[in-house]
Amino acid sequence: SQTIHQWPATLVQPVGSPLSLECTVEGTSNPNLYWYRQAAGRGLQLLFYSVGIGQISSEVPQNLSASRPQDRQFILSSKKLLLSDSGFYLCAWSALGAWDEQFFGPGTRLTVL
């Protein structure tokens, strides 16, 4: 069966520090991969998605970037965090080419102070 992992589970970082969140998927090949952010009291905002290694689509202009160095690895990064980057970050995957559901990881709670 497929599983999706995210780490760390929680993170507290000072403003201006770098960020690296990692997501890995097991049990499937060539997945679509997604990064979402959920800010307090708001819905889910799609940040990036990827349909293959090295292929990243950015949905909103922001202080973050994403990379997919391996088929089942998706990384969310920032060079300098802002206060507004605080939130709950969710990684998800779906089967490539399938018009169907996405499967979500457990999330990372990021607090920028």
Place this chain on the structure above:
Amino acid sequence: AQSVTQLDSQVPVFEEAPVELRCNYSSSVSVYLFWYVQYPNQGLQLLLKYLSGSTLVKGINGFEAEFNKSQTSFHLRKPSVHISDTAEYFCAVLTGGGNKLTFGTGTQLKVEL
């Protein structure tokens, strides 16, 4: 662009009472609709989905939803809620050539004794 609207940000209900969480979508093409549930500090879990076929869709935990094309709605229902149903519920529509989910802003369901 396809979108979903969840008009109710919070729905309080007593245990064992019925509940309906509303979702309306906008689309000029075929739609694929989903309901996800999110328990505190966790990722999202699929409740049910409508891809095609019967307009009444049954999901996990006793939830069901009805796809109504004429009213462009996909409301979520449960005839008798439990305390454990307290969570946030998101309606979503598949967009972007089948690669992306667009989420509503979520409805917080609070079940009280």
